[in-house]
Amino acid sequence: MIEPLSRRSLLKTLGATTALHALPAVAQPAGSEDRATIPLHGELGETPAQQRARWIALAQSLRRDPIERPEPPIALVRPVADASQYLRWRMEQEAPATALGDRLLHRGDHFLLDFGGHRAGYFAFHLIGEGKSVDSPVRLKLTFGEVPGDVAEPLYPYKGQLSSAWLPEEIITVDFLPQRVRLPRRYAFRYVKVEVLDTSPNFGVRFRDVQAIAVSATHGEPAPLPAGTQEWIRQVDAIGARTLRDCMQTSFEDGPRRDQRLWLGDLRLQARASYVTYPNYYLVRRCLFLFAGLAREDGMVSACVFEKPYPMGSEPFLNDYSALFISALLELTRASKDLDTARELFPLAKRQMEILLGRLDQDGVYRVPQGEYIFIDWNRQLDYTAAAMGVLAYTLEHLLELADLIGRAVDVQPYKAKLAQIRATAHAHFYDKDRKFCFSGEKKEVSWATQAWMVLGGCVSREEAQACLRNGALTNATSVKPSTPYLYHYVAEALVVCGLRREALELIQQYWGGMAAAGADTFWELYDPADSTYSPYGDVHINSFCHAWSCTPTWFFRDQKLL
Known part of the structure; x- marks a missing residue:
């Protein structure tokens, strides 16, 4: 079995020299171009390279500058170590923020x-x-x-595996005073610590008109939840919406603090949440065309792309993410009623399934080829075999629906029988009718991931699905639990799909509500209730505390009416 890896470790494994491929023809952004000047559909005889270049040009034409929102600070504060707080510190107010202008600061001072x-x-x-x-x-x-x-703990000595250049700090020199200063880099923050490293002994400095200039592709607030909604749901919904808002930039970023790149699995979840909070079909189309234009020569869509300084693709090909391109395109079509984009990208969506179906072995079980990977969750020990079958069935069903919506059902007619075959094979290989749950791999590993994706893929009946999620996940102390909000989302979705709505709401309250109670302003890249300092990268200060794949409770509340 090829072990699933974290997405970051894949990039590191592949190496910086091979991880990126660029399209020089579109090196200059085309954000100012009118979309109408770039044809949505290619001309007869268009080559695959020309098609990809056109898709990139379409993506660039859909780029919009983020909306700026000036925001003043509310207080001058000081951190106080507090072992009773999950985040280890509490902030105490020293003075209103307006008092900052009264302070004349010299070398060694800070606020x-x-x-x-x-x-x-x-x-x-x-x-x-x-x-x-x-x-x-x-x-x-x-x-x-x-x-x-x-801001309360020293960032050095840094012990992480990722570049320390991601650490959120800057040293700047201001040559002439008075001067308006706006730092050129974008940050993700609630707190700002400023230290005066040096001046001449002959003068001090004052700070006035301090502002954060918040940026996002959206503005305003989502519609309120229904009257009578529980307070914890309102709180979790608001935090989820803020998480999404701050990740919506010129693409759907995975996190505004670190990485700042477009991952396909995250995009699918963000787009779903956006349709019921901050609808922005331009942004979703842009992201899908970026993935399309940067697909591999055989048509497989990569797991992540970079949009700056110009569009670049990345070598990790996560098979489950490629499959979810189909789901993302279907859900855009449902939400926006944009059949033109669906028709344009349908052949590429179908191509994902053609490639993936080619990985079924002689027994009909999905196998990932050497040099490619599957994500499912951050867990090197997780056996993904059964979950991969669930993902395949789940996205194949979405492809059939997409074909129906655009009048191309005849193109995928043979896939109806293939879907039934995949489900039957998964059930025969991975469902334990005596213990009433699913397992995966030669060691018959039991995990929440396996139960969730077998349910979502329709590989078990509704009655079996409920038993799987109860016996193989919720009440099974030895079952391998999720490591990330990404997989917790799909567990909650599986619970909803099979009718265990109360259990889904309880899971959201326990996990995302736990983050909210722990002090989250936005939802985090990962959450370990037992250890606030845990980091898969070796240092908690490199973790992202606003991460796209954590935003989805708002989708459950608003789209699934899980209230």
Whole structure:
């Protein structure tokens, strides 16, 4: 069995020299182009390379600059170590933020601002020198925090595996005062710590008109939930919506703090959540055309792409993510009624299934070829075999629906029998009728992932599905649990699909409600209730505390009416 790896470890394994491939022909963004100038459908005789270039041009024509939103800080605060807090610290107010302008700061002084909530954006201020002579530059150190530990704990010595360049800090030099300063980099933050590293002894500095310039592809707030909705649901819904908002930039980023790239599995979840909170069909279309234009020569869609400084594809080909391209396209079509985009990208969606069906072995079981991977969850020990069959059935059913919507059912007619065959094979190989749950692999591993995807793929009956999720997950102490919000989402979705709505709501309250109770302003990349310092990268300060795949409770509440 090929072990599933974390997405980050795949990039590291493949190596920087082979991980990216670019399309030089579209190196300059085309954000100002009118979409109408680029044909949605190609001309007769268009080559695959020309088609991919056109898709990239379409994606670039759909680019929109994020909306800026100036926000003032609310308070000057100080961190206090507190073992009773999950995040290890609490913030105590020192003074209103308006008091900052009264302080004349010199070398060695510092302050810490609280902006009252999370945002992705820029930091700006007016810096004034006062004294006998403003006769030198000013050197400042700025540290940005999504959570208190980012600004309360030293970032060094850094023990992580990822580049320390992701750590949220800057040292800047301001040469001439007075001056309006706006840092060029975008950050993800609630807190900003500013340290005055040096000035001349002849003057001090004042900070005035300090602002965060929040940016997002959306604005406003989602419609309120129905009257009488439980307060914890309102809180979790609002946090999920903020998580989504701050990840919606010129693409659906996986996280505004770190990576800032477009992952297909995350996109699928973000797009679903956006349709019921911040609908932005342009952004979803842009992302799908980026994936399409950067597909491999055989047509397989990669797991992630980079959009800056120009569109680039990445080598990790996660088979389950490629399959979910089909689901993402179907759900855009359902939400937007955009049949033109669906018709344009349908052959590519169908191509994903053609490739994946070619990986079934002589027994009809899905096998990932050497050099490719499957994600399912962050867990190197997880056996993905049964889950992969579920993903295949789930997305094949979506392909059949998509074909129906655009009048291409005849093109996939043989797949109806194939779907039934996949489900029957999965049931025969991976369902234990005596213990009433599913297992996976030669060691017959029992996991939440296996139960969820066998249910979502329709590989077990409704009655069997309920038993699987109860016996193989919720009440099974030895079953391998999810590591990420990504898989927890699909477990909750499986519970809803088979009618265990109360259990789905309880799971959301336990997991996402647990994050909210632990102090989350936005939902995190991962959450271990027993250890706030856990990091798959070796250092908690490199973790992302606003992560796209965590935003989906709002989809359950608003789309599935799980209230």
